[in-house]
Amino acid sequence: MPAPKKNGLQTVWFQNPPVIISTATIVGSKEGQGPLGHTFDKVVEDNYYGENTWEKAERRMLKEAMQNAIQRANLQPQNIDYLLAGDLLNQIISADFVARDLGIPFIGLYGACSTMYEGLALGAMLIDGGFAEYVLVGVSSHYSTAERQYRYPTEQGTQRPLYATWTVTGAAAAVLARQGNGPVITHATIGKAIDLGQGDPMNMGAAMAPAAADTMARHLMDTQRQPDYYDLFITGDLGTYGRELALKLMQQKGYDISTRFSDCGVLIYSPEQDAHAGGSGCACAGVVTCGYLMQEIKAGRLKRILGVATGALLSLCSYQQGETIPGIAHAVVIEGR
Structure with missing residues (x-):
């Protein structure tokens, strides 16, 4: 069973x-x-x-x-x-x-x-x-x-x-x-390690985008939901280039999320700050979620979000041995009440 x-x-x-x-x-x-x-x-x-x-x-x-x-x-x-x-x-x-x-x-x-x-x-x-x-x-x-x-x-x-x-x-x-006041977590989608052969440790957006698209598409298939069920799809730290790649991959899978898709790494810095493609790191999805997104949900401006934090699973050891970079993405549904 x-x-x-x-x-x-x-x-x-x-x-x-x-x-x-x-x-x-x-x-x-x-x-x-x-x-x-x-x-x-x-x-x-x-x-x-x-x-x-x-x-x-x-x-x-x-x-x-x-x-x-x-x-x-x-x-x-x-x-x-x-x-x-x-x-x-x-x-x-x-x-x-x-x-x-x-x-x-x-x-x-x-x-x-x-x-x-x-x-x-x-x-x-x-x-x-x-x-x-x-x-x-x-x-x-x-x-x-x-x-x-x-x-x-x-x-x-x-x-x-x-x-x-x-x-x-x-x-x-x-x-x-277990109980109290605040937004609730209703679903979680655990991602797979996806590796399409990207090996440049400076280009982590390209390494993580396939995993982000795979997890988002799998979540929609598992729940039998359409993209308009969510007010926002937000990834962790794909940056500007990784976000565009994930968007194209989602379109190839039959999902158009272009009007409701953002990325924590894109939001956290302005173009004038010279952060290049945007933000990354564990704290990227962490501070944007625990700060900005929680405030938007509590204020009622967002009701349902699919947060999809992304990770590049590389290390000094793997890079020095010439390995490519597996990506991972885990999704959590957060809903206001």
């Missing part, structure tokens, strides 16, 4: 939709200067954030975002059943050390830039399955930490191609609950 909460091949539905009862965001100065700057809780002007390394600054941002989300939910760390978190640094060290400090039972996640929605999907499963009352989901990234880990030393000033994206500096957290 099929699993009772399975909806099609890759989608699950939640009998008692978990509630997003609180969120928190913190971003760097570049993100604060962008079009969505007013939607974030805190803008940090110093990318070191008072620490002596960028890695410690990222960790401090993540810890602060998580603490703020807990506080806004009128909870204490000991009330949280599980912490689901991840980042881009080796062995997700930002999340690991924050979990150490908070003392919450911890499940570390790595979905590259899709990690926020991976966490929301798994957190919703834990709550709807009866395994948790409260789940804390968090992610972080930092331009300087990611740049020197995946690409070149920041001091080198290497010129980036126009199709490259800019890693968002920031952290986001959300508390999911």
Whole structure:
């Protein structure tokens, strides 16, 4: 017999939709200067954030975002059943050390830039399955930490191609609950790792776009819905070029979402900020969702969204061995009430 909460091949539905009862965001100065700057809780002007390394600054941002989300939910760390978190640094060290400090039972996640929605999907499963009352989901990234880990030393000033994206500096957290006030998560579609042979680590939009289109199309097929069911389809960090590619791939699959399709990486920076193709990083989908999108849903301007966070599953090891880049995309339906 099929699993009772399975909806099609890759989608699950939640009998008692978990509630997003609180969120928190913190971003760097570049993100604060962008079009969505007013939607974030805190803008940090110093990318070191008072620490002596960028890695410690990222960790401090993540810890602060998580603490703020807990506080806004009128909870204490000991009330949280599980912490689901991840980042881009080796062995997700930002999340690991924050979990150490908070003392919450911890499940570390790595979905590259899709990690926020991976966490929301798994957190919703834990709550709807009866395994948790409260789940804390968090992610972080930092331009300087990611740049020197995946690409070149920041001091080198290497010129980036126009199709490259800019890693968002920031952290986001959300508390999911079995009951309460706030938007609800009604469905989740877990994506497949899709690799069409793109191997340029600077062109992550092209690597992730096929996975984004595959997950969006699969969600619509699984739920037997048409695109106009949603007010907005929003991907994580495809950037301008990746968004256009995903749009064309969706059209090839028979779905026209052109009038209701946006991307967090496109929204977070303005063209004048020289971010090239837009934003990326775990915090990209994280801060845009926990800031801007939550505010739009609570204000009633958006009622139903299909959020599709995307990730490029590469590493230094895979790149040095000449591997191509698999992409992943996880989708979550968030609805206002």
